[in-house]
Amino acid sequence: MDTEGTYDARGARREPVPPPIDRQQPPLPSADSVRDAGGQGAPLWPPSSTGPAGGPAVPPAPMAAPFPAQPPGPPHSAGAPRQHGVPQRPVEVPAPPTTPPPTASGLTPGGLPPVGGQPYLTGPPNVAPAPAAPPVPVGPPGAPPAQHPFLEWLRTSRRLAEPGIWAFGYRPKPPEEPDRVPTRSLVIGALVSGLCAWLLWKLIINATLGSFYMWPFEQFTRDSWYRDKNGRFDAQAYVNMVRIYEYLIGAGIFAVFGKVGHWPELLRRLFAPLLRAMEEHNADPSRPPATPEADPAEWPELRQAGARDAADRLAHDARAGLMNDVDHARITQAWTSARAQPSRLAAFTDTVLRHGAAAWVHPSGARNLPVRIARHDLAVSQVRLGTAADDPRNPYQHRGVGLAVDPGVLGTSLLAVGPPGAGKTARLVGPVVEALCLQALAGQAAVVVVGAAGAGLGPDEAFDVVVKIGRSDSAYDLDLYGGATDADEAGGMLAEALLGDLTLTLPGGESQRASTAIAQLLGPFRAAHGRFPSVPELRELLEGAPSAWLALRKVLEATGQQTHARELDARERQAARPGDIGTVLAERLALLDRPAFAHFFKTDGASRPFSLRALEHPVRVRIDLPERGYAEASRLLARLVLAQFAESAVSRADRSLFACLVLDDASHTVTPEALRALQRLRSANAGAVLTLRTLDDVPQALRSALLGAVGCRMAYAGLTTWDGAHFAEVWGKEWVETRDVTDRQIISDEPLTKVLHFIRRVATGKAATAQSVTVRTVERERWSASELAHAVPPGHAVLSLTSVRGHSAPPVLVNLNG
Template sequence: MDTDGTYGTYGTQGAEGTQGTQGAQGAHGTYGAPGRGGAPAVPPPAHPPRPAHPPAAPTGGGTGGIVPWLRTPRPDAEPGVWRFGHRPRPREEPEAVPARRLFAGALIALLSGWLLWSLLWNNYLGDYWLWPLYLLTPDAWRGTMAFVVAWYVYVGLVAAGLLVFFARVGHVPEIWRRYVRKKDTPPPPPPPEADPADWPELRAAGLADVAARLADATRSGALGDVDYARIRRAWQGVRTRPERLAAFADAVRAQGAAACAHPSGVRDLPVRTAVHDLVTGQVRIGTAADHPRNPYARRTTGVALEPEVLGTSLIAVGPAGSGKTVRVIRPVVESLCLQALANRAAVVAVTAQGAALAPDAAFDVVVRVGRPDSTHDLDLYGGADDPDEAARMLAEALVGDLVPDSRRAATALAQLIGPYRAAHGHFPAVPELRELLGGSPEALAGLRAAVAGDPAQLRELDARARQAERGDDIGVLLAERIAFLDRPAFARFFGGGGGTPAFSPRAIEHPLRVRVDLPERGHAEASRIVARLLLAQFTDAALARGDRSLFACLVLDDATYTVTADSVRAIQRLRSAHAGVVLALRTLEDVPEALRGPLLGAVGCRMAFAGLAAWDGGRFAETWGTEWVQTRDVTNRQIIAEEPLTKALHFLRRLVTGKAATAEAITVREVERQRWSASDLAHGVPPGHAVLSLTGVRGEYTPPLLVDLRT
């Protein structure tokens, strides 16, 4: 237990976790930017408060707490299936009998059974049907009460057999399933040793009093779904590091449902707009449409996103108003924020100022670039100590969208910021860097004088001076691009001496919730530079993490002109680092032409919204490829009957089925066709829908599905 009374040892702890509350609280001060300290943000309270409201449905709350939510089955399923209460469907669609044929056939079958029974009962067919009764009963029973009882039993069995036989012939069970049975009976409550509300794992570990404390909180409603997920996360860390068992038990005994709290002390979001299941980490975004293009097993099933699929990264493409932000980005950010409160994830959401992505209270850090009321700064160099590493990320942000290879730009930057750091102990701020890149004689002379005793740094400056004399020097372009950040609105940002703590994506080793608001309206080009900078810094930080127990995700609500060649290569590597990115685009035209195909190939999850342009649809169609399908060509020829009996049979068939007697010739062929063609994606996706394909981090693949995002 920490000295302030909070149980933070497991604040960022998982199966492989090594970070504690000290590191998490430290992140609130510098946020991963070494050497750029500042006053910590609001510290976690000594006693974390209870949630202001019970979790929204289906997570429970009120009488009985979250017990029904915990007991709901969550069977294993394919990626993207909403597992909460999921009932698997058959792989193939059963042959559906029309209602008219179904009821007519049932009526005829039952009348036929009644007719046969009448003939047997009245001995119109003789008493041969009674011979098993005489065979199985002794002769001495004749005329006795025992024979009368045996006779009634035998007749009842024959009647029941006839009823069952003709009911099956008439498809009566299908009528029952289709029109009578409305729902399945609820499953019985699990036994105590398997009831998650009783915390059986803790009881099995000898912590009966701890389990009883949590079970009481679970049933009373004091423990919410975030609390359950957070304590389960801490218990997983205990199973990996048994020496922490005593600290875990003491914390639960002392704080109950508030134990193992998030460093902020918050136990729930102020408001939820989506349906979440924190047992599986899923957020529901829609329902697979009951459409012939969807596999029958997936129709009408819920569709959800979770870290297992977001770990392969997701790209969502659709015009403005198609629902990208409201139907996908907002639920994903909300889900990741909840999982961060459960010490399972870290999220950095980048959006335009004024976008209704989530309220400020849902985040630990809100960076408003270019706004004087912003409480946090951005680290221009991503918390890097190495000049070459810092130069590579900054070059990616400044010119990655203009040049196919930013290595020359990174070299030019390193030749300046390396000597500057050696002379001053920190990297240059934006104004100083602009002067150096612009070749200011005073700035370069001062820097040369500051490193006069360091031959290695002088060689770097000499090399930069020689390159500056070339006509194709990359420094000119770098100076032009850095000028977009050297504006009065950004004077206090990027190391401008504003005195506020600096945020860097290096802090994603802690369960942080961060939102960065970009000034797209007044500074569109600067916003794109910052977005590219955050993407480069995030991928670098995610791949360099020592502790990868937290799922880290960067969400770009508008990734216009953000994707570069280096970022595409980095995105491909994120799935092995337990991290991913979510990119939203209005059109693939906002990505350089040479990168459109590689980008769709680098991400594992692809989403095309209604209203997609045909040329964008062509890219998706090419990526999703083709499949083999069976086509059936049916030729019907009416049968003309000549005999009276045949005519009568044909008339009876027409009465039952509503169709004339025909002879069918069926030709079955297998043809290869696109899963979704460019025309289908451009014109066949209804409003409020999207076509989504998913890939899990272990390689599981879901073919593109038509998803109704409104349900």
């Protein structure tokens, strides 16, 4: 039974994808060698008391908590609140055990078969395991052991409501009461009504108002009720009956006055906090559930399916602190795949018994990130961005609740616009990238992050591949053609990168001509040399250098490639015409033919290019662009990565992983073709996160189309009114109820009234007036351009979300520091 290796979300075997390392290090041991060293007859569970090869027992390393321990303070922050312009101090998270399960034999040292003829990930993981430390005591000697934070996190209730609401511990608010009476008025009214009821009752039973109240008692009671067995009058029984009658009258009076004084409403308000506290005490995650079937730490789904041994092993690891939230999400994903195919249940159980919480570990061997700066809930794949402000412009159900994003809303793509220093990178891009990296470790996502070097998008240890374009210490190169083997496909992506920002200014059809011109050179060159040309070679061909054309034609004629020779002849005839597009393409391509990029974009196998075709694997990729001195080249590369990502995400054979592209600065990357690509990502289980300083970085003809192409929009404080006008237009209007109060002067013809009005005017200095209230329902903008520009406080943003299923949330003012 084959249970080793890594499996994807559908249960198919996935090969490891470790990051780079020095080529001199030995390869990873194969699965056969591990089996031979460990023996075939050793029991899988419970763990043996001796180590490998009969050695001493090796205690398991302590597992990191699912998220860093919180200091006393508000529950919305993962540490100290981040101030404006000051990066948040990261919280160190102990690294979990990083020993992956043994890989299958016969693989390359990197463990991953080459993509497009070139391996893009090789070597063992570069995340060094943290040394095991003794557990820190959490209480005084003799005290009961405290519950592990992972169990408390796992047992906390979650309720998925509207898109964007933080589900961790969420409790819906009671229905809104527009005409709610203040508590102070309720208390005064209850006291007054109670006093009146008591006074009226006393006046009645003391016969102060007469003895008429006894008439019903005398009419509806019998004399036999207060006589003894001998028929004599029993005074005590009569007195008792009268008292009962008086108490019934009092009860009726107090009931009527209690209704008038709103006593039930007052009691609900006074006892609601107590009842809520009792509910929270009963739902306290620190208290284990009464039955194992209700305890998620006991894995009841596995027990119901018959995998009791696997459930016992996982429950043991959870109670022992050997499991974190990434492990739980990863094993849950594997269980979902195994449950879809019952034949995999035995393999699932066997793998869990072998590796426990480390089963199906990420190919890099990492089970957590070195640091976390945001709050995550991997049970529902959410990352918290902030808290909805208690503002009347926010919907009632959103006020004061946490707001978060997840792949369900990122699949519609997100656009954030705000001036420099507004917090786009620190409060949006950083948490989203961190969440996607955690989901990649859980085998649920693949993420590609593109930004300027030193933008603070995360440490190198948090990624499998880091491409530092323009730096000599970069371990990886970027595939200029995105792993494509078809000349037309590669030419289309490269033409979009070179001339995408000029599409609106060039004559009609120039973009298609550019794609064809590049393809007419890529096809013959690949047929002649078995590879695509490098940047200098392609530039020479686009410029029409006679030596380059002659050399290529000789190779084609020598190998009998007549079809590609005709393509080259057609390109040569077009190059001779005035205004040929090849000259413009060569000029733009010259931005990449610089000495700083001499060691990049190689196609001869001299470098290790990374291809975006790897999106079928849970990879974590960061691409650093050379912003300083090469701004135009960085924009060209950003357009290239966007085009390659869209093409690779849509053409994936396995779309079980959520693929996301994060562009920290999307200035001059939005083109008509990019907008069409963003709309296609939604159906391919992929999305993009774009940030802009202003909408002026987008061509005017594409600004409204960009806001319509994305489903999630975010406007930061400091937005200009002309940018706010575009957001106000796309967010639309809503029906609201308005009250207009009008003061009109009272004019009277009666002499006495005139005298009273004159005295009032002399005493107060104001004429006698009467107020009239007009209530109307009008249509008004949710957020006007002026409000977005001037009413959004610093550290806040207005966020609207739409899920891939079509559910939408209205724009909400969010406190990003909460």
